[in-house]
Amino acid sequence: GCTDIIGGHKVRPHSWPYMAAIQDKHLDVFCGGALVEKQWVLTAAHCEINQSEDRVVLGAHRASIAEKEQQIFKVMGCFQHRRFNLHTLDNDIMLLKLNDTAKLNKYVKLLPLPDSFEDVEPHTVCKVAGWGRTAKSSGKPSECLKEATLKIVDRKCCDKKYxxxxxxxxxxxxxxxxxxIHPSDASLGDSGGPLICAGQYRGIVSFGEECGKRDIPGVYTRLMKQYVDWIKETISSN
Structure with a gap:
């Protein structure tokens, strides 16, 4: 699946303070996430975490460069949703427990989970952010956090497209x-990153067709009540 922000623009540094960068041993960001509790990051279940090598960076603008605002953690535990299906990508949601608690400040904040669960209507304007590839041909992750503005597409139309x-x-x-006009804007954040609609956390970047391909929407795990209940339950029992 292709899930990168293509044609997005750089964000004002630290304007997404709940954003987590999940990096491999080469410090390449391969997934995003959101800090939902001081020791917990919510991401996509298809992000394959190597607990001995990967790390989670909070408070980053340029994730691959040491910045004084950054807080760096190892992953102590991965909790995939029990009904996650790698083939269909249904229930693509996972919690990561960090090896320490984050210190909250103006660079590192929690992203509140939604407290109402009505469906997000088509044409609702949403935002997504990430350090994914920024041009179709370049495999290089973006140095700075970027964001893109999206709008919700009717689920039936989307199903037909796929x-x-x-x-x-x-x-x-x-x-x-x-x-x-620029189909390159029609792209997605890094897998696992948050989809923010009308100021609310509504989804998790899950999958897409070829990056920035005209008229093919990106797909997000919808933060429904069953998932929010599962998140709270998982955090309280671990």
């Missing part, structure tokens, strides 16, 4: 770049 490749379930949201 045809037999993927079923779009009620547990998913679809969104596409707002800028029709």
């Amino acid at each position: 045809g037999n490749v993927h079923r779009i379930t009620n547990n998913m949201l679809c969104a596409i770049g707002k800028n029709k």
Whole structure:
């Protein structure tokens, strides 16, 4: 699956203070996430974590460079949703327990989970951010955090676009770049990063077709009540 922000723009440094960068041993960001409790990051279940090598960076703007605002952690535990299906990518949601608690400040903040669960209507404007690749041909991650503006797409239309490749379930949201003229804007954040709609945490970047491909929406795990209950339960029992 291709999930990178293409055609996004650099964010004001630290304007997404709940954003987590998940890095491999080469310090490449391969997934994003959101800090939901002081010791817990919410991401996508398909992000394969190597607990002995990977690290989670909070408070980053340029994730691959040491910045004084950064807080760096190891992953102590990975909790995939028990019904995650790697083939269909349904229930693509996972919690990471950090090896220490984050110190909250103006650079590192919690992202509140939603407290209302109505569906996100088509045409709702949303934002996504990440350090993913920034041009179709370049495999290089972006140095700075970037964001893109998207709008929600009707689930039935989205399901048709994916045809037999993927079923779009009620547990998913679809969104596409707002800028029709530059299809490159029609792309997604790093896998696992948060989808913010009308100021609320509504989804997790899950999958997409070829990056920035015209008219193919990106797909997000929808933060429904069943998931929020699972998050609270997992955190309280671990």
